[in-house]
Amino acid sequence: MGIGNVSERRNAPPQVGVTSVILALESEERATRDGVSRRRLWLPLVRRTREPFKGLWALPGGPLKANRSLEESAYETLASTTDLHPTYLEQLYTFGDPSRSSGGIPMVSICYWALVEQAEFDVRDSEHNVRWFAQNDLPQLAFDHARIIDYALWRLRHRIDTPNVVRQLIGEPFTLGQLHSVVEAVRGEQLDLANFRRKMLASQMLEDTGDVLREGRRRPAALYRFNSEFESAALDPTLFTASADEVGGFGGGYGRGDHESDGGMSDELSALSALMPNTPHTR
Amino acid sequence: MGIGNVSERRNAPPQVGVTSVILALESEERATRDGVSRRRLWLPLVRRTREPFKGLWALPGGPLKANRSLEESAYETLASTTDLHPTYLEQLYTFGDPSRSSGGIPMVSICYWALVEQAEFDVRDSEHNVRWFAQNDLPQLAFDHARIIDYALWRLRHRIDTPNVVRQLIGEPFTLGQLHSVVEAVRGEQLDLANFRRKMLASQMLEDTGDVLREGRRRPAALYRFNSEFESAALDPTLFTASADEVGGFGGGYGRGDHESDGGMSDELSALSALMPNTPHTR
DNA sequence: CCAAAAGTGTTGATATTACACCCATGT
DNA sequence: ACATGGGTGTAATATCAACACTTTTGG
Structure with a gap:
């Protein structure tokens, strides 16, 4: 799969996407109901329907469109893939190693993170291939998304007084x-x-x-x-x-x-x- | 100039570039020779030869190529535009507002910053349209590069113990x-x-x-x-x-x-x- | 011996920690 | 009255800013 031969790919600009880590803190009720000692963070993942990493879970994301700001792209992507509408997004980092797509076309991901109301997270929608996972109980992730999540969690911990x-x-x-x-x-x-x-x-x-x-x-x-x-x-x-x-x-x-x-x-x-x-x- | 009409541009992916802020701390000798009370930071700028902002000074940068990591692209771009070879680059931030190119095609810039030996900076080459400027005596800058420089300086100040x-x-x-x-x-x-x-x-x-x-x-x-x-x-x-x-x-x-x-x-x-x-x- | 920078001591002010304790409330 | 979190007090300790002081060197 992929477009063109190797040398064509080599000279082509890479794909650019926007990827978001959305976090929600579970309510006290849920935490006690689930018998968890401390409230956990949950995040929505999307099941991949295409190679590479088909079948694995990944962070919601999508292509960056021109004449959109990066934030706008992130918002739109989130809305279309997960129906979530966070009111606050912060840029995390841009990842662009060719190796990270392991075989697919090179992919640059401009990553954002955001928080969402507990309410929104209660929508345990299984539609859209979206599912919420507890931060300490994640499935195997596509690309380098595990690392991105770690970084987002780190940022949250350091922004919590904001x-x-x-x-x-x-x-x-x-x-x-x-x-x-x-x-x-x-x-x-x-x-x-x-x-x-x-x-x-x-x-x-x-x-x-x-x-x-x-x-x-x-x-x-x-x-x-x-x-x-x-x-x-x-x-x-x-x-x-x-x-x-x-x-x-x-x-x-x-x-x-x-x-x-x-x-x-x-x-x-x-x-x-x-x-x-x-x-x-x-x- | 520009490619295609408005609606074509609207759906096209934006251009993606890598931009670097290179900093060098002037030597004590130069500072005293120039009669400056404190050592200053200098940075290289490149004169733009095309619209938009033709004639103004800008940070060195270039397009992101596929099958290069972001860092590699930054290194290559620097080498080709300024002949500089920093040994250390750190990602700053990715800027992508469509407004930042004010009229040109939308441009996403993945920005890096780096330090360079005083020696390298002594190369006051006027070739290549490159010139070094003292951080407190910058010319008018293209795009939002003034802001990017401010941010890079801020990062340096906060990384100085590293x-x-x-x-x-x-x-x-x-x-x-x-x-x-x-x-x-x-x-x-x-x-x-x-x-x-x-x-x-x-x-x-x-x-x-x-x-x-x-x-x-x-x-x-x-x-x-x-x-x-x-x-x-x-x-x-x-x-x-x-x-x-x-x-x-x-x-x-x-x-x-x-x-x-x-x-x-x-x-x-x-x-x-x-x-x-x-x-x-x-x- | 002198100048100059290397390096050490000291002190008062402020911040931090750990924990004891009192307060206001609905049942 | 009493259990429960809200809210205050405080002593021991650690950290900090400021600045005086001693040491080591080459000339």
């Missing part, structure tokens, strides 16, 4: 308890609630709505939303907005206050280093 | 003084040398070679190299190797030591948050 991501997972407003629980689930580690709440409140990211959430027979919890200053960053990694402080690090600063004129930049990295916890001691 | 980058800038082995000076130049801020050296030594990244560097009439400095454990990460952001500690952050940990089986991951982010300095106080 307005867009949190909103997608629990909506707004939310209680500190909810936030804590989701962060724990995604990061896969336990965090001291008392310190967590203090740090969040000190971070200036949150804004008290004044409302409370009453639930069950316990004390009502204050509801927060993200401070509007802290949007930015997450959508487009290249939007390294000038703001706040630098990343932090090495030795001591000097304190001459000579910030450059090309603008300091916060963003993906600094947002994280500023907000993520240090590894706790195991004592 | 083996590959340091090696490219000062080679190995190096003294703590050299490292300190380069980091200061790239980050564009002054760092307390005493604290810098302590932090570096504590970081476990460095390994004493046992040798010393004698220079001038001053005390010889110990020479270090990077500990071989700390390679990884920088080349391919998706190589999030399991190692060391998590990123750090939020509230308190819990200390049950239940690291997940899918592997903790250090990498670009954690490497940075672990090593970069916090903003010094200006007092």
